Amino acid sequence: MAEEIKETGTEQNVEYLDSNIRTLSDVEHIRMRPGMYIGRLGDGSMPEDGIYVLLKEVIDNSIDEFRMNAGKRIEIDIYENLRVRVRDYGRGIPQGKLVEAVSKLNTGGKYDSKAFKKSVGMNGVGIKAVNFLSKNFEVGSYRDGKVRIAKFEKGILVSDKTEQSEDENGTYIMFEPDNTLFLNYSFRNDIVETMLRNYTYLNSGLTIMHNGRRILSRNGLEDLLKDTMTVDSLYPIIHMKGEDIEIAFCHTNQNGEEYNSFVNGQHTTQGGTHQSAFKEHIARTIKEFFGKYEFSDIRNGIVAAIALNVEEPIFESQTKIKLGSLTMSPNGESINKYVGDFIKKEVDNFLHINTDIAEELERKIKTSESERKAMAGVAKIARERAKKANLHNRKLRDCRIHFSDTKNPRKEESSIFITEGDSASGSITKSRDVNTQAVFSLRGKPLNSYGLTKKVVYENEEFNLLQAALDIEDGLETLRYNKVIVATDADVDGMHIRLLTITFFLQFFPELIKKGHVYVLQTPLFRVRNKRTKIKDKALVKKEDEKLAARGERQKDFITRYCYTDEERLKAIQDLAPDAEITRFKGLGEISPEEFAGFIGPDIRLEQVKLHKTDQVSKLLEYYMGKNTMERQNFIIDNLVIEEDLPEADTEPME
Numbered sequence: 001m002a003e004e005i006k007e008t009g010t011e012q013n014v015e016y017l018d019s020n021i022r023t024l025s026d027v028e029h030i031r032m033r034p035g036m037y038i039g040r041l042g043d044g045s046m047p048e049d050g051i052y053v054l055l056k057e058v059i060d061n062s063i064d065e066f067r068m069n070a071g072k073r074i075e076i077d078i079y080e081n082l083r084v085r086v087r088d089y090g091r092g093i094p095q096g097k098l099v100e101a102v103s104k105l106n107t108g109g110k111y112d113s114k115a116f117k118k119s120v121g122m123n124g125v126g127i128k129a130v131n132f133l134s135k136n137f138e139v140g141s142y143r144d145g146k147v148r149i150a151k152f153e154k155g156i157l158v159s160d161k162t163e164q165s166e167d168e169n170g171t172y173i174m175f176e177p178d179n180t181l182f183l184n185y186s187f188r189n190d191i192v193e194t195m196l197r198n199y200t201y202l203n204s205g206l207t208i209m210h211n212g213r214r215i216l217s218r219n220g221l222e223d224l225l226k227d228t229m230t231v232d233s234l235y236p237i238i239h240m241k242g243e244d245i246e247i248a249f250c251h252t253n254q255n256g257e258e259y260n261s262f263v264n265g266q267h268t269t270q271g272g273t274h275q276s277a278f279k280e281h282i283a284r285t286i287k288e289f290f291g292k293y294e295f296s297d298i299r300n301g302i303v304a305a306i307a308l309n310v311e312e313p314i315f316e317s318q319t320k321i322k323l324g325s326l327t328m329s330p331n332g333e334s335i336n337k338y339v340g341d342f343i344k345k346e347v348d349n350f351l352h353i354n355t356d357i358a359e360e361l362e363r364k365i366k367t368s369e370s371e372r373k374a375m376a377g378v379a380k381i382a383r384e385r386a387k388k389a390n391l392h393n394r395k396l397r398d399c400r401i402h403f404s405d406t407k408n409p410r411k412e413e414s415s416i417f418i419t420e421g422d423s424a425s426g427s428i429t430k431s432r433d434v435n436t437q438a439v440f441s442l443r444g445k446p447l448n449s450y451g452l453t454k455k456v457v458y459e460n461e462e463f464n465l466l467q468a469a470l471d472i473e474d475g476l477e478t479l480r481y482n483k484v485i486v487a488t489d490a491d492v493d494g495m496h497i498r499l500l501t502i503t504f505f506l507q508f509f510p511e512l513i514k515k516g517h518v519y520v521l522q523t524p525l526f527r528v529r530n531k532r533t534k535i536k537d538k539a540l541v542k543k544e545d546e547k548l549a550a551r552g553e554r555q556k557d558f559i560t561r562y563c564y565t566d567e568e569r570l571k572a573i574q575d576l577a578p579d580a581e582i583t584r585f586k587g588l589g590e591i592s593p594e595e596f597a598g599f600i601g602p603d604i605r606l607e608q609v610k611l612h613k614t615d616q617v618s619k620l621l622e623y624y625m626g627k628n629t630m631e632r633q634n635f636i637i638d639n640l641v642i643e644e645d646l647p648e649a650d651t652e653p654m655e
Contacts, residue, residue: 026105027155030132034181037129040412044081044185046608047516048412051177051185052195054133057126058086058173063199063265065090066206071170075209076196081186082176083136089170092143099150099160102131102139102173127173131155133182134175142167154178195267197227202246202265202307221248221305224260229303230510230611235360240346244328245339249282249304251364255454257475258511260305263313263323269515271477272316272323277339278306284340285347286361293365300368308335316406375455395462396469397429399438403482404471415483416440416469417521417600419588420497428487430593432600438481440469445493446500449507450625457508472509476517484512485606487521489587502609503625513609522605523591524562527583528572532559535576562598564605 030037034050042049062074071089078084093101105128131137132155140149147165151158177185193215196208200217201224208215217223222239225248233250240247261268261275268275282304283295311329316322328338351358403414416438419425425441432439447460457463471478486501488494498520505512512518532541532555544559561572573580585591591599599605 026103026128027132030129031155031181034129034133035409038133041182042185043183044187044191045606047191047194049182049185050133051182051187052191054130054175054177055084055086055187055192056195057130058084058175059196059199060265061127062086062088062090062171063203063206065171066203067265072205073207073209076192077211078187078189078192081188083174084176084187085172085174087170087172089168092169092171093139093141095141095143095146095148095162098139098141098148099157102127102137102150103152103155103157104128130173130175133178135178135180136174136176138172138174140172142169142171144169198224198262198267199265202262221246221260221307224248224305225250225303228260228514230514233303234301234364235357238347238350238357240342240350242342242346244309245342246307247278247305247343249302251301251361252303253364254301254510255508256301256511257299258303258514261323262305262307263315263320263325264309265307266313266315266320268315268321268323270322273325273335274306274308274310274323274339277336278304278343280336281340281343282347285344286351286365289348289351289358290362290365293369294372297365297368297372300372301364306339308339310335371453371455375453375458378455378458395441395443395465397425397439397441398469399433400435402480404478404480410436412482414438414481415485416481417485417487418442418466418501419487420444420489420494427588427591427593427596428600431597437600438469440466442497442501445497446504448500448625449504452507454508463504466504470512472512476511476515479512479517482517483519483606484517485519485521487523487588490523490525491586494587499625505609510611513611516608516610518609519606520609521600522564522607523585523588523599524564525585526563526569526572527560527585527595528563528569528576528580529558529560529583530576530580531557534579535559536578537575540575562595 024032034041038050038053040046040048040050042051044051059074059076062071065071065088066074068090070091073089075087076084131139131152134152135154137152137155138149140147142165145164145166146162147167148160148162150160179185193210196210196215197217200206200208200215201220204217204220206216219239220241222237225233225237229252231252231254233252235250237248237250257279259271259275259279261271261278263272263274279299282302283298286298287293287295308323310323310325311332312325313323314325316324325335327334351361399414399416401408401410401414403411405411405414413436415436417425417428417432418440419428420442421444425439428437429439443462446462447456449456449460449463457467467473469480470484471480484505486498488498502513502518505518532544535541541559545555548555559576561568561576563569563572569582573582588596
């Protein structure tokens with residue numbers, strides 16, 4: 001035996017020997033710890049899921065070719081939402097090092113800043129992670145009339161050949177994520193398209209073909225704002241470009257601030273040093289231009305984007321969603337100064353030349369200033385109330401790990417459930433993960449905040465405590481939970497509470513929704529079960545037992561299915577026949593904590609609240625939450641279904 005075990009009472013001492021020391025191969029290390037390289041695994045339902053990180057790592061390499069003026073077209077094809085092929089028309093990976101470039105860590109061409117200036121990838125990891133985490137991976141390099149093709153399975157080379165080819169120079173990569181790691185995954189077209197559009201906004205002149213559809217941007221970040229804004233701009237978008245910087249911004253009548261930031265084409269969803277510099281200097285420049293006003297009033301209602309090119313960028317994690325670099329290049333000018341100098345010169349000149357836009361901007365600032373002053377006293381009282389409540393907030397049952405805990409590897413898992421009433425919150429509280437899941441309990445239906453000013457956030461105790469719980473008064477940088485989940489009953493009252501809560505976010509914190517933090521909890525409508533001994537389909541029983549065994553659970557007397565739709569209910573009745581037992585759940589409080597644990601665990605079903613360009617927020621809110629408009633009345637009348645309770649026809653004629 002390699003290990004000697006000595007029993008001392010009830011304890012076992014295991015000796016620590018040479019045989020306990022292991023050296024993992026590159027493949028083993030990445031497959032054993034994928035989260036270190038790609039963040040969460042997921043199934044493709046969320047933009048941050050691992051399969052999109054794999055896709056991004058492949059596309060980044062093609063984008064870097066475009067940035068080096070090699071190839072203006074990238075073709076991306078996704079087959080059956082499972083397999084991906086990316087073809088660029090750049091220089092092609094040098095064929096002599098093709099296998100090493102995709103399979104050996106810390107190997108790549110981007111350590112040489114001459115071959116790849118201001119690229120995203122600098123550590124030689126990305127494409128290797130794609131290879132090692134894929135069931136099948138294929139790379140081909142076309143150069144000078146030859147093509148070298150290498151094929152891998154789970155990171156292991158299975159074939160390598162070189163042959164003649166007349167195709168254009170460039171590289172293609174085909175990969176299929178490993179379904180034993182990415183369980184039940186599927187690429188979602190809307191998420192992929194958003195990612196690809198961001199690439200085109202940042203690379204004017206680049207054409208991306210996605211499943212035969214052309215994606216192209218001619219005006220860069222200006223197009224980004226036009227395509228993503230859900231409210232009208234108060235003045236034409238201000239768009240400026242420099243050698244290594246591009247900015248675009250405008251103001252709207254919405255509350256809060258909204259930023260999109262990029263580094264070397266990488267979407268830094270959590271900002272970083274470049275975004276902080278933009279926020280500081282855009283406010284400072286505008287303040288100096290007018291000679292007055294507070295920074296908060298200047299930035300209120302701003303919608304902006306900044307893209308920066310940095311040599312050898314340093315990100316705070318492998319997922320590259322937050323920039324940590326302090327300088328534009330090693331030992332070069334600071335990012336803060338570079339961004340500040342550009343904004344000071346270009347924005348100041350623009351406002352002096354375009355006096356009509358300057359007047360519109362000042363009008364917006366004055367409006368924000370007057371609103372802030374009007375609620376100054378109320379806000380002070382509310383903050384004091386919230387501070388006291390934080391010491392012992394009866395509405396909030398907090399968790400241990402928060403989204404703002406930058407060093408915690410589980411911060412992405414942090415979430416808060418906004419529930420209706422004590423019964424629902426009680427069930428969730430008893431079954432939640434106390435490390436990552438918090439609960440905030442509403443007292444019945446919240447106030448309809450449509451058409452009200454932000455003063456209501458401070459005057460209404462419930463809204464104020466919710467704002468304090470999320471810690472978003474001064475922006476999303478301090479947001480405490482990655483997922484804000486509205487959990488209500490699936491009845492009329494529950495739907496109304498859900499709508500009122502989302503209205504609150506749309507009115508005062510729209511960026512919370514636009515950044516993808518707001519979700520609706522899907523809870524089962526039915527439970528269908530039957531005793532295992534009664535079920536006719538024995539293969540189904542065996543399969544269910546295997547699932548339990550895989551989770552380390554014992555066999556149960558009942559085989560149970562939880563159904564979220566009528567279609568699922570009918571399928572469950574068919575599978576669990578005959579005489580399956582059917583239970584209808586009317587509210588969250590009716591579900592036992594033991595059952596609820598399954599609905600808010602790893603298999604949680606969430607529906608993300610999204611806003612699209614076509615969703616004009618002000619019009620949506622007016623329609624659903626405004627006064628009883630004629631438009632809404634006509635819709636109800638046109639779609640009203642009247643059920644007549646008619647007497648049944650007699651089976652026999654009356655005598």
